[in-house]
Amino acid sequence: MRGGTSKCWMFDEAAMPAEPSLDRVLAAAFGSADPRQIDGVGGATSTTSKAAIVRKSVDADVDVEYLFAQVGIGVVGVEWGSNCGNCATAVGLYALQTGLVPATDPVSVVRMRNRNTEAVLTATVPTPDGIVPELGGQTVPGSTAAGVPVALGFLNPAGTSTGRLLPTGNPVDRVDSAEATLIDAGAPAMLADAVRLGATAHESIEEFEAFVPELSRLRRLGALRMGLDSPQDPVRHGVPKVGVVGAPGPYRTSAGVEVPAADHDLAVRMLSMHAPHPAIGLTSAVAVATGVVTTGTLAATLAGNRPSEISIRLGTPAGVVPVDIDLDDSGAVRAVTLHRAARRIATAELLVPVRVPVPGSLAP
C-alpha cells in the first residue's frame, strides 16, 4: 500500500513467524541483501522499504496493533526502533479493507497502537454507507498520486519517548552556538532557530544541504541534553529529529510552486538522517505543531500563539502541510491530526526463500 509519501507492505501477523525469524523473512521477502533489492519486493529507498505487521487487538482501547519494520537496503536486517506515520495511514485503511475493523456510515475511525513506540493513533476514513473506498482523490505534499483521504490522529503525543513534553524543562535551550527547542511529542525533536544558524527555513532542498553537517552535529548534543543518549552511547543519526524553524516567508516548493508568506504559519526544514527531508516526517510535524501551542518555544514565538482549536500550516520544501491541534481544558495537546492519502497498490502472495517456522505450516 501507499501511505502518504511511503510505500509499505502490510502483513497479517497470523501468517508471519515470530522474531527473530520475522527479521529473516522480511529481509528475504524484500531482497535486502542487494542495494537495489532485485530479489524481493523492496523499493530500494528508505521510503519504499517498509512493512507493517498487523493484528486485531484484544484490548478495549484500540482496534488494531502493528509493528513497523524499516527493512534493510544492502544490509540483511530490519530496524524496529521507530514508528512511521505514513505507514500508519496505510494500516488504518488496510484494517477497514480487510474487515479487521467494520466500516460505519459516514466515516470509520480505526484506533491503532504502534507496538514499536506504544503510540496510539487514529485513522479516520470517509466510508459513506459503510463502503470502504479503493481509490480517492486526495493528494499530499511530496507526491502527485491520489489516494483515499485518511486523517491520522496522534493521541496524547506529549512525552512519547521521555515522558516529558519539554525534557530539559525549558522551552528554549542554548545548545552550543544554537538556540533550540527540545521537545518530545510524536517523536523527540530538536528545532533550532533558523536565523541564528544563518538560515531562513525557506531554503530549497539543495540550499539546505549546506546546513546538514552543523545540524547533524547539533543532533548529538540535543540527544545528550534530552537524556536520549549518554556520552558513551554510539551516535545515532535518526534520534532526535532535527531541523530549523523560522518565521513565514515567501519560498518556492521543489515542484516550483510559489508559497507566499500568508499561506503558512511557520517555516520548517528538517533532516532525514544525513540529508534534507523532502517534506517533513509526520512525527516531526506533530512535534513542530505541538511546539506552536506550547508557550515560550521557538515555534510558538515565530508562529505566534494560537487559540485552542486550531489548524497550523507548516511550510515545508514539498508544500504546505496543515496540522490540526486539539487541546484539552488544561491546554495540553489531546490530539494532533494530519491529512494524508493512502491506497492499496497490490495484494500479493510472496515467495520467500528462507526456511523458518511459520504458524500453520507443517514443516520448517
Next chain:
Amino acid sequence: MRGGTSKCWMFDEAAMPAEPSLDRVLAAAFGSADPRQIDGVGGATSTTSKAAIVRKSVDADVDVEYLFAQVGIGVVGVEWGSNCGNCATAVGLYALQTGLVPATDPVSVVRMRNRNTEAVLTATVPTPDGIVPELGGQTVPGSTAAGVPVALGFLNPAGTSTGRLLPTGNPVDRVDSAEATLIDAGAPAMLADAVRLGATAHESIEEFEAFVPELSRLRRLGALRMGLDSPQDPVRHGVPKVGVVGAPGPYRTSAGVEVPAADHDLAVRMLSMHAPHPAIGLTSAVAVATGVVTTGTLAATLAGNRPSEISIRLGTPAGVVPVDIDLDDSGAVRAVTLHRAARRIATAELLVPVRVPVPGSLAP
C-alpha cells in the same frame, strides 16, 4: 520475478489492454510519475522497472511471445525499443510455472519470440519428472541471490538489428582515435581496443568512470558508422552497446574476489547508458562472444581463436560470465547460451488507478 540481475513483472497479455492504453496501465501500475515509484510496484532503478507481457504463440516455431517494457522512472511512459535478456529468463520460467508450456522430464525448453526485436530465444530449465521448481541454488555474477537455473539461448543472433554481422564489412574499424569492432549480434555493439584508449579492461567500476565521456562520444560515431543513426537523428545513449575489450589479466571484482588471468578468456568493460555497467548486459555478452568466434575482430585477436563447440569466459566487473557458443558447419553462430537464474518473487493482483478498456471488463 527476478531474472538474473533484473526484477521484472510478468503480465498475462489476455488481462491487459492494447496500446496505447497499455502504456498508461503499466506506467500507473509502476507508479512511474514519481522518481521513487512510491505509488506503484516499480523498484525505482532501471533494472527494477521492467515488465514483460506474455502470450502463448500460435506459430509453430515458438511457444510464447513477449513484449518487453522498460517502464519510466519519474516519467510517465514506457520504452519499447529493446529486448532484455534477464527478463527473458524470467519469461521462460514463468511460461513453465503458469502452464503456458508443459514441462518435460528431465529438462524443459521454452522457445520464445521477443516482439520488440523479433529475436528468438530459448530458455532451458531443469524439470526432473516434469516438475517445475520454485527455488534453486544457481547464482549469477552481480547478485548473491539464488534462483532456478535457466540457460538462455539466443538463436541465430547475427545481424539482429542491421541484417549484417559486421555492418561495415570490416572486423576492425578505425573510429576517430579508437580502434573498434563494430558487430551486430544480439544487439549492435562497439567494442573498442582498451589499450589504445589508455585502459586495460581490468578496471574497477570506479576506475572505469574515467572512460565514460570518451566512450559516450565514440558511441555516436559508431552508430553513424554502423548505419544505426543518421547525422540528423538525435543522439541515442543506449544504441549501440559500447565498451572496451582487452587481453585477460588479473583483476578484482566489485565484491572483492581476485580473478586470475587464467580464469577468463577475454576482459570486457561496458557502459550502461552514461555509467559503467556493473557486469555486462546479456545482449552485449552475445555480441562479445560472437566477436570471439569471428575471424579478425578485436575480441578474436585478444582472446585467441577457438574451436567450434566452446565456452567463452568473459571477465566482467561482477565476475566471470561463461558464454557457450554453438557454430554450424559453415562457422556461423547458431546459438549463444548464457547461464542465468530466475525465481518467482510474488504473485499479485495490482490495483491500477487508470480508466482504460480492458479485455473481459464490462465497463471502461
